[in-house]
Amino acid sequence: MSEDRPASIPSGLVVELSRAKVKPGAGAEADRWMRMLNDRLDECVATLDRERMAIEIVFRLRENDEDHLFWVTVRGEDGADPDPGLPIDRDHIEQAKRTKEPGWVEAEPQVLMLPGPVREAVLGWALRER
Template sequence: MDTERPASIPPGLIVELSRAKVKPGAQAEADRWMRMLNDRIDECVATLDRERMAIEIVFRLQEDGADYLYWVCVKGEGGAGLDLDLPIDRDHVEQAMRTKEPGWVEAEPQVLMLPDPVREAVLAWALRGESSVPDRGRPHG
């Protein structure tokens, strides 16, 4: 795979799509995990600041008899990871270990399309503290 950064993704911004397979027979655990995240959404959102996470979305897909979880993240470089001293992060990791197979399959981003008001908000949140917000990142010419 080509690892060159697409021109549409500004420097300092990380755009990820990750997939994990739910362990065979662990569909009820996946249900519990997603229910926990939804029930504790305020705790989850409170962690996004230290992670420099502008957008985090979880999808679930059942395909060919397998169950998959997909994580979509748009964040700034240098954000913190999970903090196991926080109950929500600790519970999140414990549930992940019970639910999904180890590791992630990572997709390679190709293009990021954001209307200007959304782009400005995402960059202001994810890249705060940077010396300047990058230009549109589009090729000139």
Template structure:
């Protein structure tokens, strides 16, 4: 079964530049970042940024993931280790992440076949 998620996380005040550094790091190491996805059974992972009128910056994490993948916390990849460092420094754990409710998902049949084959 495929899990599709969209979650909103708040960035700690004063950590906005560090959070941007984090996204820049992932983009600058794109090939190595994508290489970590297979073990996680992560098919799509996208991050959106919002500067909210409340003065906070929010990251919206969208993902399409299969079952039984490895947890990022268990990875030995330098990408994942750095990813967790940034996460711990930037994500405001006092704010309860907002999990958006999925109402509809359309996946092209050829993409669905690839996901099913991998499962």
């Protein structure tokens, strides 16, 4: 995130919208990836603590003969990266290599709107022990 972060995004909080293009012909692989994440949801959620991930949402958009995956995340900046030593993270990384073009396109956040109780929960989770 840029240094000129919107005032609505507290220091230490990272808000991202990332887009990756699914490789041509890898639509079925993207289906398998998303099915794996859903089938192993408990394992995925268990990784969120060390990542300081308060919110992680994946969207898929098929439009104009292109297929994209979008990741929406809200996390603490001191969260850990995926750990290839953990089976779910290793499988997630390998599935990404088979499915998406390398790299991400990042959108620039403009405003974060959270009602008080949700804001308190998100910041308490993502920014604890700073």
